C-alpha cells in the first residue's frame with residue numbers, strides 16, 4: 001500500500017469544545033490520532049505532530065519548518081503524498097507558502113475543519129479522509145499544493161476562506177475548484193498551467209499588508225517607510241486605485257526603493273492600471289507600483305516576501321510579479 005504522511009499542525013480539526021465554558025480549545029492529545037486506524041484501508045499512513053497551534057499563531061517561520069519536514073521526508077523515503085491538517089484561518093497562506101517553495105511533484109494536500117472533534121456535525125475526520133484519498137491519487141501529481149475540504153479540491157493560489165463558520169468556507173472566487181471528491185472517485189476537471197517556485201532557506205524580510213479605504217491618511221504608509229519594511233502590499237480600491245492623500249506616502253516608499261504591490265480589495269477581477277486621475281492605477285504604475293495579476297492581498301504579500309527571500313537573490317520585485 002502507498003505511503004501517505006499526515007503532518008498535524010493544530011487548528012479546530014485538532015480541538016474539542018469544552019462544554020462547561022463553551023469555548024473551542026486545543027487539548028493535550030490530538031483527537032485525530034485515535035481516528036487514523038479508520039483511514040488505514042486507504043493508505044499506509046504515518047503521522048508527524050509538527051505543531052499544535054491555532055492557525056492565527058502560525059508565522060512564515062512555522063511554514064518554513066513544514067517545508068523542511070516535507071523535503072526531509074522526501075529525501076529519506078518513498079512517499080505517495082502528504083496531508084497537512086491545519087487551522088482554517090491561515091490555511092490558505094501556509095498552502096501558498098508551500099506551493100511557492102517546494103519543487104516536488106508529489107501531492108501536498110492541506111485540510112482542516114470548521115467544527116471541532118466533539119461537536120455535532122464535526123467535519124474533521126471526513127475532510128482528513130478526503131485529503132488522504134486525494135494525496136494518494138495519481139491525478140493529484142504535479143498539480144501543486146492543494147486544499148481539500150467539503151468534497152472540493154482547490155489550488156493554493158486561488159483558494160480563500162470565505163465564511164467565518166460555514167463548512168463550505170473554502171472557495172476559489174472567479175476560478176472555482178479544480179476537482180471534486182465523490183464516494184468512489186477523485187475527479188479533476190482543471191489543471192494549473194504553471195507552477196513557479198523560489199529557493200527559500202530563511203525568512204528575515206518584513207512585508208506589510210495594508211487595506212486601502214475611503215478617507216485613508218498617509219501616516220500608515222509613512223510608518224512603513226520609517227520602520228525598515230522590505231516591501232508593502234496595498235489592497236486598493238476597485239480596479240486598483242487609492243485616495244490622493246496617500247500618494248505622497250507611495251512616493252516616499254518609492255524614493256526609499258521599498259517595493260509596493262497593488263491588488264484589489266474586490267475579490268473578483270484583476271487590479272490593473274486603468275485610471276489616470278490622482279491616485280488612479282495608471283498614475284501608480286508610472287510611479288513604479290507593481291500589479292499582482294489577481295492575487296489576494298495575503299497571497300501577494302507572501303509572494304513578495306518569498307521572492308525577496310530567495311537565497312539566489314536573482315529576482316527583482318518586478319520579476320516576481322511578471323506573471
Ligand SMILES: NC(=O)C[C@H](N)C(=O)O
Nearest residue numbers: 011012054055087088089
Ligand atoms: N476552523 C478553524 O480551524 C479556525 C481556527 N481559529 C484556526 O484557524 O485555528
